[in-house]
Amino acid sequence: MLLLCIACGGGEKPAAPAVKAAAVPDDDRPRDGGTLNRRLDLDVATLNPIPSNSRHERYVTQLIFTPLIHIDRDLRPAPGLATSWEVSDDGLLYTFELNPKATFSDGKPVTARDVLFTLDRILDPASEAVQTAGSFVHLDRSRTRAVGDHTVEIAFRQANPTQLIKFNDVQVLPQHVYSKGNFRRDYNDTALGSGPYRLVRFVRGKEVVVERRQDYWEQKPYIQTVVFKIVQDHGTAFNALRRGDLDETIITSDTWIRESRNPESTKTIHFERFYTLNYNYIGWNNRHPLLRDKRVRRALSMSIPLDAIVNDLYHGTARAMSGPFTPDEWAYNPNVPVIRHDPEGAKKLFAEAGFVDKDGNGILEKDGRPFKVDLIVMQGSVSARQVAQMAQQELRKTGVDLNVVLMDGQAAIDRIMAGNFDAAYLSWELDPDPDPFNVFHSSQVPGVGQNFVYYNNPEADRLLVEARRELDRDKRRDLYWRLHEVMAEDQPYTWLIQVSLKWGVNKRVRGVVASRGFGYFLWSPGERDWWIAPGK
């Protein structure tokens, strides 16, 4: 047996606030109670965590339900409903010990059968668990079972080193509540789980209100009531933050850059920014006759000035990428350099690849075909359009005609996921434990996976397959570091930037800490350690 983690309940978190409070004056000590006004930027479609497919809904369900395991500040697995777990040496069998004290908000105990029920719901196609079902396709249901009330064995047909972290998406449902009626249709407006809060009220288009459970079985959060207010407009949300109608909100880069220097705003608002697991890139269709040659793709990357994008467009609140992993990840190879803006070098590479401007119109040609490429950009994002326009201008200087095509989101996805495009400006949100197999393996072409650029390199394929079979973290790191090198060499994408997420929090809220990669929320303890300072 390979012991991944045995966490003793309380070893890691409950002591923390007391330590923090030791050296500070009385009224700076964490206090119980109060109401926190949080923002949701879209209406809630469902409060059922299994079919839910968006982050703002997870903000709410995170407080009402408990996942099998939590993710801690460094994005490592931490105790959730399970206090400890073991993984067999072959990586095929996971044994979770549930916290025997755990109860749902109706007082009934959480049992191994509830975990099995939840897994069954995830596996059932009718549940439409679009975000989680893919993580459990290799689950072996016949060997998955409850051992007594508080132990559950979950078996897989295929070992996967990222499997453990996926149990963070198993927000356990009470079988005695959710087994009645139509699972997909009947549980969108209600929620009953084992989390620290229980649902008080959900008014569509307006708010979701949750209240701290008096009978919560773990360390209770400080804040008594959390009101999630639906505010779709970013400008309105910032005004609401200034007025005190909201206590926290994500802020657009423009507003953040302006207001974080405005003394009137900084008086009451704490401004912070952090990098998450999100990055922006231009995906080149690697099968396209003009883009097939990796020298061409490198030259394209060399034509785009990342420094100018970071400094002029984002005022330094973004950073350049060098490959498929973000700098905060252990898989990120720090020895791979960011490609520098080098128009002269780019021209040489284009020439080497056979592109010359014979007719002297400023656009390169090869075999009589001008270097003209359509770049799909999704409508709605001003900064995406600005980045695309900057790339367009700079590429014009090295002889490439990049035509920016603005498209509605669904239409863009339709084209891209079918592999029917030249180039696209997109972003990825990565998982906390990396496995880019779906995105870059040559078998994962449109219709199967997300390798819509048709990247194909036998060495990368081998590394991707080996890494997802390797259970040893150090060996995985070596494989991914090599993958990072190989892909930086091939440039199937031009990796552009990571834009930091910008947030504003009312200064009356204390204990606010960001994690490495998840920001304020969706990790443990996260907002459960927030508290509200007494009013003056």
Added chain:
Amino acid sequence: MIVYVIRRLLYAVLTFLGITVATFVLIHSVPGDPITFFLGRAGTTTIPPETLAAIRAEFHLDEPLPRQYLHWVRGAATFDFGISIIDRRPVRERILEKLPNTFQLNFLAFAIAALLGIPIGLWSATRSGRLTERASAVGFFLLYSLPSFWVALLLMQFFSVRYDIFPLLGMTSDDYTELGTAGKLADRLRHLVLPVATMTYAQLAIFARFSKATLTEVIRQDFITAARAKGAGPATVLWHHAFRNALIPMITLLGITVPHLISGSVIVEQIFQWDGVGLLYIQSVLSRDYPTVMGLTVVTAVVTLLASLVADILYAFADPRIRLGERA
């Protein structure tokens, strides 16, 4: 008259069916579908094909388009517009709960704009060409060209952020449920002020200029000169002779405007977080929520057709020539 009404009604029904077919074909032929919506939401995760198949089957997306339309018509005939792909609630319920919100907002804006705009237009017509009238024309033109998102933000900054006179967003306060009837009404009205103001100013300009233009047109006609010549006072000429004849274009304008009462304003609803139909429409289109788009199309089409039907019938009352023409 009855034949006229029945004929108009038949046209309306045919037009209605045409609209539903056209919308159905249009929304389905726009690239992207509910599946791309889910693909977009899943990110780097690969959705198992069985899950996608389940979604397709549930909404008949795996069937040919004519069959899908028949499914829809069969439901719609019994006022069942299906369920939303996004939140699985009945489309009818989703629309009906937002319709009153949009109607409230738009009706108030419309009423204020009409009650202020038309008299202003009449006043301008009597002063056509004078300096005050010219100045007011420029003023209304400026008002009309102000972008509403900008005006909304300005109103917010001043009346809500700087001076806490009106609430910033939403339709009700946090403590709404605890208020008495009078308190609830007052609270709702306070929330209505800024969005209504944002919606009114441009419409006000339209009403003022339009009524001025039509009235000026009528005043130039020979029969007005004749009325003046026979010795009628200015008030009698304006009210009795001119205004009545200006009614027909006004009815047209009202007929065009009424459907807007329920179609909602995306910008105002978004900025003030007003839970109305406009936002629902745009979001349903963006996420390719076919059943909701169709449901909203039906509502909009019915109201538009009814409005033009009523306008046509009013014409017939206002102008006997139309009636006679139909009979002949």
